[in-house]
Amino acid sequence: MPAEGSTGFSGPQYPGRITSSVIIACCVASSGGLIFGYDIGISGGVTSMDSFLSKFFPSVDQLEEQGTSSSQYCKFDSQLLTLFTSSLYLAALVSSSVAATVTRKYGRKCSMFLGGLTFLVGAVINGVASDVLMLILGRVLLGIGVGFTNQSVPLYLSEMAPAKHRGTLNIGFQLMVTIGILIANLINYGTAQITGGWGWRLSLGLAAVPALIITIGSLLLPETPNSLVERGKNDQAKRILVKIRGVADVHPEYEEIVAACDEARAIKHSWSNILKSKYRPQLIISSLIPLFQQLTGINVIMFYAPVVLKTIGFGINASLLTAVITGIINVGATVVSILLVDRAGRRPLFLWGGIGMFLCQVAVGALIYAQFGVSGAGTVIKKFAAPVLFFICVYVAAFACSWGPLGWLVPSEIFPLEIRSAGQGITVSMNMLSTFAIGQTFLSMLCYMKFGLFYFFAVWVVIMTLFILFFVPETKNVPIEEMMLVWSNHWFWNRYIADEDIIGNRYSNYGT
Numbered sequence: 001m002p003a004e005g006s007t008g009f010s011g012p013q014y015p016g017r018i019t020s021s022v023i024i025a026c027c028v029a030s031s032g033g034l035i036f037g038y039d040i041g042i043s044g045g046v047t048s049m050d051s052f053l054s055k056f057f058p059s060v061d062q063l064e065e066q067g068t069s070s071s072q073y074c075k076f077d078s079q080l081l082t083l084f085t086s087s088l089y090l091a092a093l094v095s096s097s098v099a100a101t102v103t104r105k106y107g108r109k110c111s112m113f114l115g116g117l118t119f120l121v122g123a124v125i126n127g128v129a130s131d132v133l134m135l136i137l138g139r140v141l142l143g144i145g146v147g148f149t150n151q152s153v154p155l156y157l158s159e160m161a162p163a164k165h166r167g168t169l170n171i172g173f174q175l176m177v178t179i180g181i182l183i184a185n186l187i188n189y190g191t192a193q194i195t196g197g198w199g200w201r202l203s204l205g206l207a208a209v210p211a212l213i214i215t216i217g218s219l220l221l222p223e224t225p226n227s228l229v230e231r232g233k234n235d236q237a238k239r240i241l242v243k244i245r246g247v248a249d250v251h252p253e254y255e256e257i258v259a260a261c262d263e264a265r266a267i268k269h270s271w272s273n274i275l276k277s278k279y280r281p282q283l284i285i286s287s288l289i290p291l292f293q294q295l296t297g298i299n300v301i302m303f304y305a306p307v308v309l310k311t312i313g314f315g316i317n318a319s320l321l322t323a324v325i326t327g328i329i330n331v332g333a334t335v336v337s338i339l340l341v342d343r344a345g346r347r348p349l350f351l352w353g354g355i356g357m358f359l360c361q362v363a364v365g366a367l368i369y370a371q372f373g374v375s376g377a378g379t380v381i382k383k384f385a386a387p388v389l390f391f392i393c394v395y396v397a398a399f400a401c402s403w404g405p406l407g408w409l410v411p412s413e414i415f416p417l418e419i420r421s422a423g424q425g426i427t428v429s430m431n432m433l434s435t436f437a438i439g440q441t442f443l444s445m446l447c448y449m450k451f452g453l454f455y456f457f458a459v460w461v462v463i464m465t466l467f468i469l470f471f472v473p474e475t476k477n478v479p480i481e482e483m484m485l486v487w488s489n490h491w492f493w494n495r496y497i498a499d500e501d502i503i504g505n506r507y508s509n510y511g512t
């Protein structure tokens with residue numbers, strides 16, 4: 001049964017090492033994660049600033065100042081306020097499917113460039129916004145940008161990396177996401193001190209900086225060999241492969257990419273093809289992983305930590321500072337996962353991370369219950385603040401070692417070339433849809449489910465951990481164009497892979 005610790009993969013390992021050109025290319029591309037992260041971090045802080053609330057959401061501001069809400073749990077429950085945060089994800093959801101076509105037809109670089117540029121315009125509009133409409137228009141443009149970059153960057157990284165280091169290089173994206181969140185938290189902490197009520201403008205407008213980095217960076221990057229072959233530029237692909245692998249003979253890997261491309265060309269409609277039975281494992285895993293990633297509840301912390309901490313009695317500065325602390329832990333634990341992912345593998349990280357998150361959620365739920373009870377009418381008892389904070393930090397560390405990076409890595413490495421772009425489009429859409437749903441409903445859920453909300457997420461963590469245990473095979477070290485063999489060796493997914501999907505085509509050379 002689920003003895004999936006090893007890949008069972010007996011295919012080829014191509015020559016090649018991590019070269020400086022691959023490192024530089026991956027660092028530049030990963031900066032696409034900065035815009036995503038900056039945005040995640042900035043909105044939570046901005047929505048807890050009084051000057052921002054009184055200008056755009058006066059009703060929330062009044063409720064908070066007068067303390068007229070009878071329950072601590074319901075203080076910030078405003079659909080308009082949550083729409084500000086979550087509108088971005090709705091736009092990203094739609095744009096990532098468009099991005100899938102652009103990425104396939106015009107290359108990975110093109111999508112990164114368009115994403116950066118749209119995000120830049122959105123950042124400027126947000127920085128100068130004078131009403132809610134401008135604010136939401138800016139957010140929609142930011143969302144379109146995120147949809148494009150999140151669709152193309154993880155793909156780009158997985159294709160550029162040699163199989164043995166794919167995990168490490170791909171997590172560069174998530175590392176940039178966490179750095180973006182941390183920078184945003186620091187900026188919020190700084191701009192909240194600005195008197196005169198325009199600090200939030202600086203917070204929102206500064207998103208233009210990471211946007212410029214990825215926009216300009218994408219122009220300087222080489223395209224991936226896979227995308228070049230996909231678009232008939234074989235000579236250029238070979239040249240780039242030699243450069244990024246650092247060996248003169250790249251023939252076996254090159255031939256593999258060409259063979260994958262020939263198969264891909266035979267398939268005209270990648271969107272409808274993805275529904276074929278032989279792609280069922282990828283389709284299900286790439287849809288469920290992003291959904292589960294959001295059901296860990298991470299964005300409750302990322303978006304609303306300052307708001308939630310204010311709710312349980314922290315002052316504005318303490319709340320923003322706490323966001324900085326969790327931000328640092330988020331970056332640090334992501335580095336740990338970079339070091340482990342290609343050695344220990346994906347599954348151990350997923351499983352241990354799940355256990356860690358579960359324990360912390362149960363503990364936080366219990367502490368908040370002890371403080372506010374079911375009615376939410378309790379007052380703040382300071383001695384609870386430190387343990388709540390402690391468990392939130394451990395929870396963030398567990399997420400950042402596991403579902404954070406792997407939620408992007410695993411879906412990006414399991415699709416065969418013929419459906420890779422469409423598949424990544426599905427992953428991003430699913431991630432954005434679930435982020436939207438949680439972003440939009442969290443404050444209401446907190447109001448109605450109260451401390452039970454933490455148990456709600458804990459139950460989901462149990463479900464997703466079992467899903468990994470039984471249904472997600474190890475993918476470390478498997479060349480990206482050879483992933484089909486992993487499914488044919490899996491106790492459950494092998495029922496979807498017919499013999500002719502393996503025998504009689506290029507995989508048969510390596511045995512199953």
Ligand code: BGC
Nearest residue numbers: 040178298299302404405407
């Ligand atoms: C998730 C985000 C989350 C972030 C936190 C990412 O992998 O997709 O939703 O906010 O990690 O670091």
